[in-house]
Amino acid sequence: MSSGGLELVAHEVSVQFEGLKALSEVTLAVPRGRITGLIGPNGAGKTTLINVLTGFQSAGTGSVALEGQAVNGIAAHKLRRMGVARTFQSGRLFRDLPVIDNLEVTGVGLGQRRRDAIAEAQRVMAWLGISHLAGMIAGALPYTDERRVAIGRAIMCTPRYLLLDEPAAGMSEHESHDLAVIIRRIAAELGIGVLLIEHNIGLVLELCERIFVLDSGEIIEVGSPTQIRNSDAVRHAYMGTQQDELLPVEEAVAS
Amino acid sequence: MSKPHSVIRQTITTPIVLIVVLLAMAALTYAFGSRAFNRTAIEMFINIMVVVGLYAFVGNSGLLSFGHISFMCLGAYMTAWLAIPPVMKSITLKGLPGWLLHTQLPMWVATPISGVFAALFALIVGRIIMRLSGIAASIATFGLLGVVNNVYSNWDTVTGGQGSIVGIPPTMNVWIGWLGAAVAIVIAYLYSISRSGLALRATRDEAVAASASGVDIVRERLIAFVVSAFIIGLAGALYGHFLSIVNPGSFYLRTTFITLSMLVVGGMYSLSGAVSGVVAMSVLIELFRNLEKGVSLGGVTVGLPNGVQEIAIGIITIIILIYLPTGLTRNREFSWRGWPLQRRLAPSVQTALKEIN
Numbered sequence: 001m002s003s004g005g006l007e008l009v010a011h012e013v014s015v016q017f018e019g020l021k022a023l024s025e026v027t028l029a030v031p032r033g034r035i036t037g038l039i040g041p042n043g044a045g046k047t048t049l050i051n052v053l054t055g056f057q058s059a060g061t062g063s064v065a066l067e068g069q070a071v072n073g074i075a076a077h078k079l080r081r082m083g084v085a086r087t088f089q090s091g092r093l094f095r096d097l098p099v100i101d102n103l104e105v106t107g108v109g110l111g112q113r114r115r116d117a118i119a120e121a122q123r124v125m126a127w128l129g130i131s132h133l134a135g136m137i138a139g140a141l142p143y144t145d146e147r148r149v150a151i152g153r154a155i156m157c158t159p160r161y162l163l164l165d166e167p168a169a170g171m172s173e174h175e176s177h178d179l180a181v182i183i184r185r186i187a188a189e190l191g192i193g194v195l196l197i198e199h200n201i202g203l204v205l206e207l208c209e210r211i212f213v214l215d216s217g218e219i220i221e222v223g224s225p226t227q228i229r230n231s232d233a234v235r236h237a238y239m240g241t242q243q244d245e246l247l248p249v250e251e252a253v254a255s
Numbered sequence: 256m257s258k259p260h261s262v263i264r265q266t267i268t269t270p271i272v273l274i275v276v277l278l279a280m281a282a283l284t285y286a287f288g289s290r291a292f293n294r295t296a297i298e299m300f301i302n303i304m305v306v307v308g309l310y311a312f313v314g315n316s317g318l319l320s321f322g323h324i325s326f327m328c329l330g331a332y333m334t335a336w337l338a339i340p341p342v343m344k345s346i347t348l349k350g351l352p353g354w355l356l357h358t359q360l361p362m363w364v365a366t367p368i369s370g371v372f373a374a375l376f377a378l379i380v381g382r383i384i385m386r387l388s389g390i391a392a393s394i395a396t397f398g399l400l401g402v403v404n405n406v407y408s409n410w411d412t413v414t415g416g417q418g419s420i421v422g423i424p425p426t427m428n429v430w431i432g433w434l435g436a437a438v439a440i441v442i443a444y445l446y447s448i449s450r451s452g453l454a455l456r457a458t459r460d461e462a463v464a465a466s467a468s469g470v471d472i473v474r475e476r477l478i479a480f481v482v483s484a485f486i487i488g489l490a491g492a493l494y495g496h497f498l499s500i501v502n503p504g505s506f507y508l509r510t511t512f513i514t515l516s517m518l519v520v521g522g523m524y525s526l527s528g529a530v531s532g533v534v535a536m537s538v539l540i541e542l543f544r545n546l547e548k549g550v551s552l553g554g555v556t557v558g559l560p561n562g563v564q565e566i567a568i569g570i571i572t573i574i575i576l577i578y579l580p581t582g583l584t585r586n587r588e589f590s591w592r593g594w595p596l597q598r599r600l601a602p603s604v605q606t607a608l609k610e611i612n
């Protein structure tokens with residue numbers, strides 16, 4: 001691709017859980033400054049792939065490279081320090097701590113002094129428009145605010161890559177529109193390479209330049225939103241598992 | 256609101272309130288207390304040091320430790336080795352190396368050395384134990400308690416074995432006890448507001464997310480482990496000077512149980528909880544100790560049978576935890592206006608030295 005090696009790459013990665021093949025020879029690249037999509041039915045292995053890319057799961061075979069440097073077996077906290085950030089499907093905020101501290105922890109984890117981490121947290125909250133939440137205890141936040149705080153925590157000190165695991169889950173149409181704006185700004189203004197995992201396929205088709213489709217641990221299709229819309233393989237994958245997941249594709253096709 | 260605020264300025268009232276309240280207790284004890292009551296107060300101050308040390312690790316990491324009393328043991332014996340007059344040491348502790356046999360250091364020097372000794376030991380064993388997660392780490396700390404107790408009970412020529420070694424100069428008084436508690440509170444406070452303290456509280460809430468935030472969990476836990484060992488090592492040293500004798504039995508299950516109860520009863524995620532737990536439980540212990548001795552009612556002395564104290568304290572601990580599962584302080588910190596303010600926030604929220612704009 002054009003970025004000349006400025007990408008986070010999984011190369012022929014396989015992961016096995018006691019006989020279950022969660023990932024089979026998956027190859028995927030996330031370029032800097034762009035939004036890449038990853039879709040697939042429940043249990044396809046999307047979260048497992050994020051775990052491999054962020055150091056939470058070691059690849060059985062295959063390799064992970066960060067802008068040309070092999071990063072297999074590097075611990076998660078070190079990968080974050082190298083600029084690979086993520087959010088979690090289940091939120092995982094530090095629920096006993098105020099929102100500002102949730103962000104500050106990342107600054108401190110990346111080696112900042114508390115004073116600097118607080119300043120950076122305030123900058124990020126202002127950038128995301130969540131400054132008013134600073135003093136609230138994270139455990140008491142409504143769902144959508146929780147998602148935005150999780151993104152704020154991940155983009156502290158501007159990482160190189162950001163892997164979002166279903167950030168729009170449970171959001172209304174209006175809220176996911178706001179989220180789409182934020183994700184676009186993260187890629188365009190901050191130059192971060194974004195990998196977006198979503199079941200809201202309309203959102204993925206709208207935002208992503210390139211989309212990977214995972215089914216039962218295998219990449220069954222890669223392409224532009226138009227190619228994905230017209231892919232028979234994708235249609236079959238969704239029909240084969242869950243009928244209702246077809247609907248967003250068709251809606252998106254119709255729109 | 257948006258200009259960078261100082262963490263110290265927002266949280267400093269907590270240690271100040273605690274230290275001032277304890278100073279008042281020390282002054283009242285000194286002015287009005289009997290000899291026996293002074294000893295009770297000194298014991299309470301030493302327990303505050305131990306429990307505040309426990310809080311530095313347990314409160315910030317969320318890992319229960321059963322091994323911290325071994326640091327008290329290490330501190331107390333180191334003080335015995337350093338502070339007992341050489342004449343006595345050469346009879347009872349023949350196995351000590353020559354240079355140690357011939358030294359005698361005053362309390363002011365022996366105490367910090369004892370703390371550093373406990374901290375160094377924690378640095379070595381912590382490198383292994385802190386890699387374990389959750390319950391495995393707790394069980395390993397229990398193993399540590401057993402190992403240390405065994406070594407000190409059986410290495411006769413160096414520790415005097417099961418029996419007591421005597422001869423530590425009895426230089427403790429209520430002021431030094433207060434000073435020790437104040438030092439412990441200041442160290443634990445500074446740790447709590449440090450980068451490491453914040454990162455460790457994040458791992459307590461969500462270890463996985465903390466890693467994803469760049470936090471090295473093993474390293475932060477190890478720092479807290481060493482800091483808490485230092486504080487408890489100091490407590491052990493002062494305890495040696497208080498009793499003037501040491502024996503391995505004082506640093507085993509009973510002390511582990513009582514200090515952990517004190518921490519949990521007060522509220523284990525707050526510094527104020529650690530201190531109030533000790534004060535509340537000390538009052539109870541003193542009450543039952545007197546009831547066991549007997550109270551005279553119109554010429555008849557009525558006393559509770561011996562052993563009731565332990566049972567009653569166990570039961571009271573359980574009752575408190577049923578009604579106040581987050582302890583007497585509900586894991587909050589004392590401050591001038593902090594309490595009414597925090598009460599308006601979500602009631603189930605537990606936070607250590609949290610910063611509110």
Ligand SMILES: Nc1ncnc2c1ncn2[C@@H]1O[C@H](COP(=O)(O)OP(=O)(O)OP(=O)(O)O)[C@@H](O)[C@H]1O
Pocket residue numbers: 017020022040041042043044045046047048049089
């Ligand atoms: N730690 C684990 N141990 C055993 N099996 C696992 C583990 N993690 C995931 N799996 C299995 O691997 C498969 C892929 O799971 P994964 O969570 O990656 O799917 P997903 O695509 O993220 O699904 P969803 O859309 O529901 O989040 C599933 O069958 C899951 O049960």
Ligand SMILES: [Mg+2]
Pocket residue numbers: 046047048089165
């Ligand atoms: Mg998933």
